[in-house]
Amino acid sequence: xxxxxxxxxxxxxxxxxxxxxxxxxxxxxxxxxxxxxxxxxxxxxxxxxxxxxxxxxxxxxxxxxxxxxxxxxxxxxxxxxxxxxxxxxxxxxxxxxxxxxxxxxxxxxxxxxx
Amino acid sequence: xxxxxxxxxxxxxxxxxxxxxxxxxxxxxxxxxxxxxxxxxxxxxxxxxxxxxxxxxxxxxxxxxxxxxxxxxxxxxxxxxxxxxxxxxxxxxxxxxxxxxxxxxxxxxxxx
Numbered sequence: 629x630x631x632x633x634x635x636x637x638x639x640x641x642x643x644x645x646x647x648x649x650x651x652x653x654x655x656x657x658x659x660x661x662x663x664x665x666x667x668x669x670x671x672x673x674x675x676x677x678x679x680x681x682x683x684x685x686x687x688x689x690x691x692x693x694x695x696x697x698x699x700x701x702x703x704x705x706x707x708x709x710x711x712x713x714x715x716x717x718x719x720x721x722x723x724x725x726x727x728x729x730x731x732x733x734x735x736x737x738x739x740x741x742x
Numbered sequence: 743x744x745x746x747x748x749x750x751x752x753x754x755x756x757x758x759x760x761x762x763x764x765x766x767x768x769x770x771x772x773x774x775x776x777x778x779x780x781x782x783x784x785x786x787x788x789x790x791x792x793x794x795x796x797x798x799x800x801x802x803x804x805x806x807x808x809x810x811x812x813x814x815x816x817x818x819x820x821x822x823x824x825x826x827x828x829x830x831x832x833x834x835x836x837x838x839x840x841x842x843x844x845x846x847x848x849x850x851x852x853x854x
Contacts (some may be wrong), residue, residue: 673842729840
């Protein structure tokens with residue numbers, strides 16, 4: 629299994645500003661994912677961030693709004709840019725073991741935009 | 743396309759009751775199936791999985807059997823505890839893009 633930490637755990641931000649969320653994994657992993665989860669709802673995949681390639685964004689998510697960096701096999705950042713109240717959500721970092729297909733999740737970053 | 747349909751909640755049970763949370767899927771090929779659990783205030787955790795037909799995943803007293811003939815992966819537990827109160831998500835992994843497809847989640851509350 630993998631242990632994932634995220635920073636910050638929560639933040640309250642003003643409309644129009646940007647927040648960068650950091651994800652640190654305790655082992656080297658190729659496949660990393662960023663999700664969004666509204667409280668009490670299911671997960672929505674934002675993008676897949678594999679090391680060595682550009683992030684692949686899902687429909688409805690664009691790089692200008694959610695730029696992602698993946699400088700190495702243990703770290704990634706997701707930036708939420710030009711925030712609006714609709715961006716208020718929990719953002720989750722996740723990695724997958726390519727052999728077992730098991731996926732592990734960080735504790736999440738709870739973002740509130742006012 | 744691939745999809746997961748999960749029983750709607752919330753589900754409320756008394757301690758020691760039998761639990762079933764239904765999950766059915768639509769997928770091309772031979773997907774892997776998962777149940778994830780999210781305890782209050784905690785992150786998502788893998789509960790159990792099954793990677794081929796007739797496999798049974800089990801963990802913490804929970805079980806689910808991969809039924810290809812009925813395209814189902816129902817979660818069961820014979821005797822629930824208050825500590826099982828959580829949100830349970832069914833998910834599948836299939837297709838060339840290998841993207842996890844999630845159910846909407848089922849909230850379970852177990853009363854003492």
